[in-house]
Amino acid sequence: MTRTIALVREVSPLLSECALTHLTRTSIDSTVASRQHHEYCRVLAGAGARVEWLAPLPQHPDGVFVEDTAIVVDEVAVITRPGIESRAGETATTAEALARYRTLAHLSDAATLDGGDVMCAGRTIYVGRSGRTNAVGIADLGKALAPFGYTVHGTEVSGCLHLKTACTFVPPNVVVLNPAWVSPQSFPALEIVRVHPDEPHAANTLTVGSVTLVGAAFPRTAEVLERRGIRTRLVDLSELAKAEGALTCSSIILESQG
Numbered sequence: 575m576t577r578t579i580a581l582v583r584e585v586s587p588l589l590s591e592c593a594l595t596h597l598t599r600t601s602i603d604s605t606v607a608s609r610q611h612h613e614y615c616r617v618l619a620g621a622g623a624r625v626e627w628l629a630p631l632p633q634h635p636d637g638v639f640v641e642d643t644a645i646v647v648d649e650v651a652v653i654t655r656p657g658i659e660s661r662a663g664e665t666a667t668t669a670e671a672l673a674r675y676r677t678l679a680h681l682s683d684a685a686t687l688d689g690g691d692v693m694c695a696g697r698t699i700y701v702g703r704s705g706r707t708n709a710v711g712i713a714d715l716g717k718a719l720a721p722f723g724y725t726v727h728g729t730e731v732s733g734c735l736h737l738k739t740a741c742t743f744v745p746p747n748v749v750v751l752n753p754a755w756v757s758p759q760s761f762p763a764l765e766i767v768r769v770h771p772d773e774p775h776a777a778n779t780l781t782v783g784s785v786t787l788v789g790a791a792f793p794r795t796a797e798v799l800e801r802r803g804i805r806t807r808l809v810d811l812s813e814l815a816k817a818e819g820a821l822t823c824s825s826i827i828l829e830s831q832g
């Protein structure tokens with residue numbers, strides 16, 4: 575029997591010192607963020623995932639955004655090299671936890687890669703060429719995953735932090751995207767669903783089991799998805815959004831035997 579695991583990490587009390595690239599710093603309340611994050615975990619559990627807490631990193635403002643620290647496919651977990659220096663110390667505890675579930679692979683010293691730039695659609699993997707992920711990171715990820723039959727495609731993204739700020743995959747064949755940040759032509763094999771024009775940040779959805787989580791601030795995009803036959807659930811991570819985080823960033827989802 576396979577079991578869905580969601581790896582998460584507690585919000586740091588220093589969250590307000592997070593890295594920011596496209597947003598202006600506003601006051602961020604880590605207690606509110608933590609409450610919303612716990613509700614997110616409850617929703618993940620309700621969708622069938624076993625929530626597993628990584629070692630807390632209270633000194634790391636961005637530590638809650640665990641997605642950026644590893645790429646996990648069925649055969650292997652690739653530990654990343656985050657594209658911003660302040661986050662380099664976040665990967666070790668993720669690696670420690672993932673070693674229980676997967677063989678680990680690593681990137682070379684010249685690589686930078688954030689998990690937020692990696693969108694897996696079956697064995698096709700799209701990787702954003704963003705401010706955080708460089709060409710060596712994309713090439714190294716390709717080398718780590720090629721033996722298992724995955725193909726990695728470097729994908730242009732602009733105007734937002736990561737590829738998955740601009741688009742996310744909803745199995746079996748939909749990509750939800752904001753065409754201002756990523757071209758629909760990057761995904762010739764997928765069915766394109768555009769975010770509602772009033773909700774540019776709505777493309778970061780997270781599908782667990784048979785439900786697709788959508789940010790609570792984006793009800794119109796949820797409606798678009800519902801009309802397309804996708805079952806959605808709104809989740810409020812508005813405090814983490816001020817830190818440029820969203821739904822996928824806050825967990826690593828993997829399947830485990832038994």
Ligand code: CIR
Nearest residue numbers: 592593639690817818819823
């Ligand atoms: C950062 O800039 O690294 C954090 N403040 C936000 C990271 C969000 N992660 C993600 O989208 N995967």
